[in-house]
Amino acid sequence: MSRLAAALQDLRALDSLALRETALARRDPRAKLAVTLCFIVTVLSFGRYQVAALLPLALFPAVLSAQAQVPGRVLRRTLWLASPFALMVGLANPWFDRTPMLALGGIELGAGWVSFGSILLRVTLTVSATVVLLGSTGMHALCVGLSRLGVPRVFTAQLLFLQRYVHVLAEEALRISTAHRLRAAPGRRLPLSLYASLMGQLLLRAFDRAARVHQAMLARGFDGELRIVEDWRWQRADTLFVGLWCGYFALARAVDLPLALGRLITNVWA
Amino acid sequence: MHMADALLSPGTGVLMWVASCAVMSVAARRVQQRADDRMMPLMGMLGAFVFAAQMVNFSIPGTGSSGHLGGGLLLAILLGPHAAFVVVASVLTVQALFFADGGLLALGANMFNLGVLPCYLAYPLVYRPLAGRSPGPRRAAFATLLAAVLALQLGALAVVLQTVASGISSLPASAFLGLMLPIHLAIGVVEGLATAALVGFLRRARPELLDISASGMAADRRQLLLPLTLAAALTGGVLSWFASTQPDGLEWSVARVAGTALPAAPSQELHAALDGVQQRLAWLPDYALAAAAAPEPAQEHAAPAAWPEVNAVTTVAGLVGGAATFALVMLIGLFLRRRRARH
Amino acid sequence: MPAIDIRALVHAYADGTQALRGVDLRVDVGEVVAIVGANGAGKSTLLKHLNGLLLAASGSVRIEGIPLTRARLPDVRRRVGYVFQDADDQLFMPTVQDDVAFGPMNLGLAASEVRARVAEALAAVGASHLALRAPYRLSGGEKRAVAIAGVLAMAPSILVLDEPSTGLDPAGRRRLIELLGRLPQTRLVATHDLGLVLQLCPRALVLHEGRVVADGAPARLFADAELLRRCQLESPYEGLKPARSRCAS
Numbered sequence: 001m002s003r004l005a006a007a008l009q010d011l012r013a014l015d016s017l018a019l020r021e022t023a024l025a026r027r028d029p030r031a032k033l034a035v036t037l038c039f040i041v042t043v044l045s046f047g048r049y050q051v052a053a054l055l056p057l058a059l060f061p062a063v064l065s066a067q068a069q070v071p072g073r074v075l076r077r078t079l080w081l082a083s084p085f086a087l088m089v090g091l092a093n094p095w096f097d098r099t100p101m102l103a104l105g106g107i108e109l110g111a112g113w114v115s116f117g118s119i120l121l122r123v124t125l126t127v128s129a130t131v132v133l134l135g136s137t138g139m140h141a142l143c144v145g146l147s148r149l150g151v152p153r154v155f156t157a158q159l160l161f162l163q164r165y166v167h168v169l170a171e172e173a174l175r176i177s178t179a180h181r182l183r184a185a186p187g188r189r190l191p192l193s194l195y196a197s198l199m200g201q202l203l204l205r206a207f208d209r210a211a212r213v214h215q216a217m218l219a220r221g222f223d224g225e226l227r228i229v230e231d232w233r234w235q236r237a238d239t240l241f242v243g244l245w246c247g248y249f250a251l252a253r254a255v256d257l258p259l260a261l262g263r264l265i266t267n268v269w270a
Numbered sequence: 271m272h273m274a275d276a277l278l279s280p281g282t283g284v285l286m287w288v289a290s291c292a293v294m295s296v297a298a299r300r301v302q303q304r305a306d307d308r309m310m311p312l313m314g315m316l317g318a319f320v321f322a323a324q325m326v327n328f329s330i331p332g333t334g335s336s337g338h339l340g341g342g343l344l345l346a347i348l349l350g351p352h353a354a355f356v357v358v359a360s361v362l363t364v365q366a367l368f369f370a371d372g373g374l375l376a377l378g379a380n381m382f383n384l385g386v387l388p389c390y391l392a393y394p395l396v397y398r399p400l401a402g403r404s405p406g407p408r409r410a411a412f413a414t415l416l417a418a419v420l421a422l423q424l425g426a427l428a429v430v431l432q433t434v435a436s437g438i439s440s441l442p443a444s445a446f447l448g449l450m451l452p453i454h455l456a457i458g459v460v461e462g463l464a465t466a467a468l469v470g471f472l473r474r475a476r477p478e479l480l481d482i483s484a485s486g487m488a489a490d491r492r493q494l495l496l497p498l499t500l501a502a503a504l505t506g507g508v509l510s511w512f513a514s515t516q517p518d519g520l521e522w523s524v525a526r527v528a529g530t531a532l533p534a535a536p537s538q539e540l541h542a543a544l545d546g547v548q549q550r551l552a553w554l555p556d557y558a559l560a561a562a563a564a565p566e567p568a569q570e571h572a573a574p575a576a577w578p579e580v581n582a583v584t585t586v587a588g589l590v591g592g593a594a595t596f597a598l599v600m601l602i603g604l605f606l607r608r609r610r611a612r613h
Numbered sequence: 614m615p616a617i618d619i620r621a622l623v624h625a626y627a628d629g630t631q632a633l634r635g636v637d638l639r640v641d642v643g644e645v646v647a648i649v650g651a652n653g654a655g656k657s658t659l660l661k662h663l664n665g666l667l668l669a670a671s672g673s674v675r676i677e678g679i680p681l682t683r684a685r686l687p688d689v690r691r692r693v694g695y696v697f698q699d700a701d702d703q704l705f706m707p708t709v710q711d712d713v714a715f716g717p718m719n720l721g722l723a724a725s726e727v728r729a730r731v732a733e734a735l736a737a738v739g740a741s742h743l744a745l746r747a748p749y750r751l752s753g754g755e756k757r758a759v760a761i762a763g764v765l766a767m768a769p770s771i772l773v774l775d776e777p778s779t780g781l782d783p784a785g786r787r788r789l790i791e792l793l794g795r796l797p798q799t800r801l802v803a804t805h806d807l808g809l810v811l812q813l814c815p816r817a818l819v820l821h822e823g824r825v826v827a828d829g830a831p832a833r834l835f836a837d838a839e840l841l842r843r844c845q846l847e848s849p850y851e852g853l854k855p856a857r858s859r860c861a862s
Contacts, residue, residue: 213702
């Protein structure tokens with residue numbers, strides 16, 4: 001299934017990014033998590049009809065993705081895949097909300113279009129922030145950061161194991177579906193009965209593999225508690241990182257920067 | 271369907287996060303208390319299975335279209351509600367981080383809609399009572415189907431409530447529900463079929479694997495009380511929020527559905543009371559502004575009154591400023607990249 | 614004191630299959646011993662008794678004098694490093710570094726000591742450059758090397774390897790044989806790879822239907838055609854006649 005293969009590729013691409021040695025990778029994962037969440041909350045706190053005012057916030061993903069060397073290709077691909085649901089629902093806005101809001105030349109733009117534009121911008125900003133967060137952090141660091149923030153170890157251990165074995169199982173699923181496609185009549189989808197036995201086999205293999213992994217864990221002294229190496233200590237650079245960015249977000253939220261800039265420019269012109 | 275950041279307001283998003291975190295701490299503790307060290311690798315592996323299975327489609331008997339497994343109910347049947355919730359939450363987290371499916375703020379809402387609802391409502395209240403200890407294939411399939419349909423209907427309802435409570439989308443609740451519920455009915459049937467098929471296969475091939483959840487459901491009802499109460503309280507909270515911000519919308523859709531209009535006097539008192547609560551709870555002034563100014567669905571669209579006057583000068587300045595900001599941000603980003611590339 | 618001392622070991626699976634019907638085995642410190650036999654002869658079952666993955670129903674197992682009981686499992690597991698047949702089952706952490714650190718972390722060592730052990734173990738298997746890789750990006754041979762490193766990091770005195778050359782290409786296999794030859798621990802290798810046995814192990818045990826039927830120098834054992842036939846094994850010296858084309862030319 002090409003969807004599966006594509007998903008596998010995406011997982012691997014982002015995963016390998018996090019291993020690069022950048023200044024951003026050295027930041028404490030808690031700092032990055034905090035700033036990203038603050039960013040998302042700020043973006044979403046804008047009024048539904050505000051579009052331009054959101055733009056200064058784009059500085060955050062722009063700067064960070066440059067610092068983390070996230071390739072534009074990865075960013076674009078994730079944006080392309082992101083939130084079709086939000087966009088579909090957003091498209092309803094121009095339909096339902098027709099109050100004229102902007103008049104430009106002779107054209108009247110309904111408020112619904114403005115709020116749709118706002119939704120588009122929100123999607124772009126929140127998605128790029130998420131990608132950058134991951135691109136610069138990696139699952140291990142993230143889990144360390146999360147446990148230090150009080151997230152239960154059961155959950156962080158689950159994230160680590162999930163991320164490790166998703167590749168193995170997705171590959172097995174890919175092999176199974178390819179083997180089926182090679183023998184099935186062209187274009188025929190998997191009927192439910194066949195699905196049950198093929199995916200059922202995969203499920204059984206998952207159970208068996210889990211039992212073997214369990215034995216391997218026991219063989220190396222596992223006693224029920226997963227201990228992971230924690231390499232990060234909060235530094236002054238982290239406090240600076242959080243302070244500066246959150247300060248910028250607060251500024252962008254409080255003051256409509258593009259409007260101010262625009263006024264400045266038009267006044268200079270006039 | 272996954273809830274998305276772009277449709278959420280911070281208030282609703284944070285509320286759902288609080289709900290999901292509360293349930294997570296209960297679930298994690300219960301899993302820990304089982305003291306079964308097989309669970310760690312098993313949960314991870316089954317999470318990986320669900321993740322992979324979500325991308326394998328099968329054709330739905332009778333129709334021409336295809337569907338895939340969601341996995342919440344399957345996990346609950348295999349692992350019990352607590353472990354299943356942790357696994358669902360982890361799959362959603364990976365999807366949010368790697369595939370931007372939904373988003374980080376919406377993750378809380380998604381954990382609730384796709385985790386709490388199937389694991390703590392549909393599974394114990396529908397599947398378990400109907401299926402019993404060791405059901406025959408037909409009874410198991412029926413219980414699974416019903417539980418799946420309920421889980422997805424509740425999930426759809428939750429998404430609609432969260433969207434409307436946020437006030438970013440202009441889609442009126444009734445229209446939204448009218449779209450979501452039937453779609454999720456179909457999705458629920460698909461989910462039920464896939465889950466029943468897999469559980470049936472497992473029961474024939476290795477029935478002892480199905481006992482893992484049974485061993486974890488020791489003091490069933492009492493253990494579920496806490497997460498259920500939390501879920502109910504917070505769902506109620508969201509509902510009242512919704513009612514307070516869209517009183518006429520709710521009234522309108524209820525009237526539409528029930529065929530009668532709500533009596534005027536009690537609803538006005540309700541609105542006044544809820545309005546007072548909402549004013550006090552309002553997170554940000556703009557939020558209240560946006561929500562209060564949301565146009566009413568069935569009536570004439572009145573121009574939003576509380577907005578600053580839209581005059582030509584502000585509009586031009588706004589557009590110029592917007593363009594300039596955009597250009598600035600792009601330039602800074604490109605400059606930084608070039609600098610990195612050179613070093 | 615022998616490193617491994619097994620007396621009259623019997624094991625039956627839950628469905629009644631007799632896997633081991635009374636095995637005696639004594640391995641001295643520093644020995645390299647191969648365990649060969651057909652599939653189902655009991656090799657894996659025997660190996661699993663060495664680190665307590667299976668506990669003896671009847672008979673006794675002693676590792677460096679310590680009787681293998683549930684109470685002494687942690688002691689035994691510190692001394693016996695087990696390398697599984699499928700490296701993917703053994704490399705269960707997100708990166709190589711994390712995985713090799715798993716064992717030392719469970720031993721309760723300090724973070725600096727853990728880091729030192731990880732570096733040492735990876736260097737011993739020639740995989741230092743793989744420290745930050747994710748397991749799915751490793752080749753079969755690399756996975757095997759990292760799995761061995763993960764076990765070495767616990768500083769065991771005995772190594773048990775289950776079919777270590779499975780799935781390796783010739784170069785990987787060569788590197789494995791060289792690595793295993795360099796290590797100082799007592800080594801027990803269950804394998805079908807008789808070539809590896811000849812190159813690496815001065816002593817081999819032949820298992821057949823749960824019993825040890827031969828124990829001695831591999832060269833002598835593999836020359837015994839009758840023994841090989843009875844145990845459903847094939848001589849590494851035979852079967853090397855190139856296939857002849859059947860096309861009418």
